[in-house]
Amino acid sequence: MPNTIxxxxxxxxxxxxxxxxxxxxxxxxxxxxxxxxxxxxQLSALERASLLKGREHVDLxxxxxxxxxxxxxxxxxDVAYRYFATPRRKFIIADTPxxxxxxxxxxxxASTANLALLLVDARHGVQEQTRRHAFISSLLGIRSxxxxxxxxxxxDYSLERFEEVCAEFREFASRLEIANISxxxxxxxxxxxxxxxxANMPWYEGSTLxxxxxxTFVGGDRNMIDARLPxxxxxxxxxxxxxxxxxxxxxxxxxxxxxxxxxxxxxxxLKSRIVDIYSGNKKLDAAFPPQSVVVTLADDIDISRxxxxxxxxxxxxxxxxxxxxxxxxxxxRPIRSGDKLILxxxxxxxxxxxxxxxxxxxxxxxxxxxxxxxxxxxxxxxAVLRTAKPLLHDPYSRNRITGSVIIVDPFDNTTLAGxxxxxxxxxxxxxxx
Amino acid sequence: xxxxxxxxxxxxxxxxMFVIRECVAQFRxxxxxxxxxxxxxxxxxxxxxAFWPAKLPFPLMHVDTGHNFPETLDxxxxxxxRIGAKLIVASVQDSIDKGRVREETGANASRNRLxxxxxxxxxxxxxxxxxxxxxxxxxxxxxxxERFFSHRDEFxxxxxxxxxxxxxxxxxxxxxxxxxxxxxxxxxxxxxxxxQYIRREGIELPCLYYAHERDVIERNGTLLAVCEHVxxxxxxxxxxxxxxxxxxxxxxITGAVESRATALSEIIAETAIARVTERGGRADDRRSDSxxxxxxxxxxx
Numbered sequence: 246m247p248n249t250i251x252x253x254x255x256x257x258x259x260x261x262x263x264x265x266x267x268x269x270x271x272x273x274x275x276x277x278x279x280x281x282x283x284x285x286x287q288l289s290a291l292e293r294a295s296l297l298k299g300r301e302h303v304d305l306x307x308x309x310x311x312x313x314x315x316x317x318x319x320x321x322x323d324v325a326y327r328y329f330a331t332p333r334r335k336f337i338i339a340d341t342p343x344x345x346x347x348x349x350x351x352x353x354x355a356s357t358a359n360l361a362l363l364l365v366d367a368r369h370g371v372q373e374q375t376r377r378h379a380f381i382s383s384l385l386g387i388r389s390x391x392x393x394x395x396x397x398x399x400x401d402y403s404l405e406r407f408e409e410v411c412a413e414f415r416e417f418a419s420r421l422e423i424a425n426i427s428x429x430x431x432x433x434x435x436x437x438x439x440x441x442x443x444a445n446m447p448w449y450e451g452s453t454l455x456x457x458x459x460x461t462f463v464g465g466d467r468n469m470i471d472a473r474l475p476x477x478x479x480x481x482x483x484x485x486x487x488x489x490x491x492x493x494x495x496x497x498x499x500x501x502x503x504x505x506x507x508x509x510x511x512x513x514x515l516k517s518r519i520v521d522i523y524s525g526n527k528k529l530d531a532a533f534p535p536q537s538v539v540v541t542l543a544d545d546i547d548i549s550r551x552x553x554x555x556x557x558x559x560x561x562x563x564x565x566x567x568x569x570x571x572x573x574x575x576x577x578r579p580i581r582s583g584d585k586l587i588l589x590x591x592x593x594x595x596x597x598x599x600x601x602x603x604x605x606x607x608x609x610x611x612x613x614x615x616x617x618x619x620x621x622x623x624x625x626x627x628a629v630l631r632t633a634k635p636l637l638h639d640p641y642s643r644n645r646i647t648g649s650v651i652i653v654d655p656f657d658n659t660t661l662a663g664x665x666x667x668x669x670x671x672x673x674x675x676x677x678x
Numbered sequence: 679x680x681x682x683x684x685x686x687x688x689x690x691x692x693x694x695m696f697v698i699r700e701c702v703a704q705f706r707x708x709x710x711x712x713x714x715x716x717x718x719x720x721x722x723x724x725x726x727x728a729f730w731p732a733k734l735p736f737p738l739m740h741v742d743t744g745h746n747f748p749e750t751l752d753x754x755x756x757x758x759x760r761i762g763a764k765l766i767v768a769s770v771q772d773s774i775d776k777g778r779v780r781e782e783t784g785a786n787a788s789r790n791r792l793x794x795x796x797x798x799x800x801x802x803x804x805x806x807x808x809x810x811x812x813x814x815x816x817x818x819x820x821x822x823x824e825r826f827f828s829h830r831d832e833f834x835x836x837x838x839x840x841x842x843x844x845x846x847x848x849x850x851x852x853x854x855x856x857x858x859x860x861x862x863x864x865x866x867x868x869x870x871x872x873x874q875y876i877r878r879e880g881i882e883l884p885c886l887y888y889a890h891e892r893d894v895i896e897r898n899g900t901l902l903a904v905c906e907h908v909x910x911x912x913x914x915x916x917x918x919x920x921x922x923x924x925x926x927x928x929x930x931i932t933g934a935v936e937s938r939a940t941a942l943s944e945i946i947a948e949t950a951i952a953r954v955t956e957r958g959g960r961a962d963d964r965r966s967d968s969x970x971x972x973x974x975x976x977x978x979x
Contacts, residue, residue: 256686328816328868335686356845478703482732496696525727533682537695574843651848658852663845
């Protein structure tokens with residue numbers, strides 16, 4: 246029974262991007278259906294809807310398209326989250342449209358993902374869309390990739406064709422920071438190598454897609470070295486019994502904290518010692534990502550939201566000059582040099598000035614386009630910001646939580662852009678060549 | 679080497695606690711919408727955990743249609759008292775009496791949709807700027823598009839095509855006066871996660887969630903509990919069956935499922951092999967293909 250779940254499994258978040266024609270919806274539908282995550286009433290609603298639209302077979306894309314406008318237009322506008330589980334793991338799929346006008350959705354989906362599932366049509370090989378998805382996933386810090394070469398049934402299950410496509414992708418991927426890639430020849434329509442091994446491709450000795458998803462190690466995505474606790478809120482019970490209780494609440498963003506550890510509170514720089522770490526009313530021996538905890542200290546220090554606890558020998562960088570890659574989300578408000586905007590990072594909001602736009606990246610070719618003075622919707626580029634207060638941060642490549650920011654419009658409060666802080670010490674850790 | 683492994687429930691719990699704390703940190707006057715259903719019970723449990731040893735820094739609010747199961751109301755009152763939370767009850771009957779809404783008429787009349795007005799009126803009466811709810815993305819296809827922090831304009835409306843992107847855990851709760859936010863800490867939980875977490879944490883639930891003998895009728899393919907709000911019509915036969923509820927809404931629209939599961943482990947086993955979604959028994963969702971999206975745009979939960 247595929248759905249009886251053992252208790253101690255982890256969680257894998259992965260992204261998919263692509264259009265209707267490359268078989269992505271069929272693949273997701275296949276995974277959900279074969280893992281029993283599609284229910285009978287959903288299926289009968291799908292059958293009804295497919296019939297009304299005059300489709301010959303059940304259109305599984307209707308399953309992920311949640312909004313009326315999406316169903317009417319037959320497109321995915323937004324990120325759709327889907328959930329399924331096997332006895333080994335729980336999965337969250339962030340399914341995004343792959344077209345260039347939806348780059349921002351891809352960025353959103355990739356920001357919390359551990360793995361990127363790329364899909365190519367065996368007949369057409371690596372397309373612009375595949376490259377764009379791979380580049381954005383790598384830029385957002387995803388280190389594990391699976392390339393599914395789909396529609397193998399339409400190329401006679403040819404080993405040669407599979408290897409050609411893999412070689413094509415390998416060449417492109419060598420320019421990205423990717424730790425591991427798996428290649429799987431599949432037919433989503435017939436189910437070959439998705440959940441079950443294919444009898445049509447005896448030459449393929451690798452694992453099925455589901456096996457890879459179940460077993461890919463993603464623990465390395467957590468930073469277990471640099472202890473960081475961004476303070477979200479301070480807990481002070483208004484009760485006699487807890488009169489002296491002062492707890493700093495937050496989600497551990499990196500490293501391990503233990504009772505007795507010496508810590509430094511930033512930005513004030515005062516040192517103290519951890520007395521207790523709580524999760525609810527339970528005391529913990531150690532706190533590590535991604536736990537949400539409360540920490541009490543031996544000394545009474547003035548700490549509030551936006552501050553950070555770290556170890557004195559391993560502190561985040563503190564700077565007002567931030568070098569970062571920005572991806573712009575706003576339809577009608579580009580980001581220009583000279584703009585004064587609001588920057589949000591961990592628990593703090595502050596003003597920021599766009600000092601310089603260095604270049605934008607052509608997301609299809611990875612080429613840098615210099616001499617740009619604005620970044621518009623869906624554009625990705627490198628910028629230098631000056632913040633009103635020192636920012637306690639790490640490079641994004643080291644910590645996705647302390648290394649990321651969003652830019653907010655001070656007038657209408659919308660989110661204009663997302664940013665990944667680059668490593669200043671390395672000088673130029675450039676995403677583009 | 680100590681183990682730093684985390685189960686999927688640990689990750690979901692940590693994420694939900696982060697979102698609840700973020701809601702309290704970012705808003706001036708938040709409230710938790712408590713329906714008496716299992717999701718809002720889990721949400722309340724997580725909120726208590728997030729602020730322990732302090733009491734909840736926000737009240738619970740129940741939008742009472744007047745058609746609730748009495749078991750739900752008893753549970754609600756006992757819970758609020760046990761955790762020392764302030765409980766606000768916003769009544770749909772009051773909205774009707776004040777002429778703010780008019781009761782639906784006809785065979786399948788329901789107060790489900792009227793709740794929206796009562797909810798929006800109460801939010802503005804108490805000047806709440808954020809309302810936390812237990813909605814989950816896996817429940818329903820329009821909910822799958824929800825953000826953790828979901829913006830509502832000055833009319834309480836949701837604009838699903840123009841939502842703020844949510845990257846990493848950087849939630850943007852900035853807004854103009856008169857607007858508010860809905861916050862959904864359980865966005866990434868599934869029905870099975872909820873049940874597994876209830877078991878792990880030993881959370882007490884209203885007895886309606888466990889199998890019990892009850893008089894039911896079958897109406898539009900749904901089993902409804904016979905009570906003062908559900909009176910058998912001509913041609914409907916009352917039978918006594920062993921049933922339980924998978925979701926908790928008003929008596930006239932909440933379908934029961936036949937079950938003998940009286941223990942959590944049995945419910946989890948049934949949930950794991952269920953072939954119909956939990957809201958499959960909800961008449962409010964069946965009105966049309968976009969029933970939930972339409973209600974949500976108006977300001978529904």
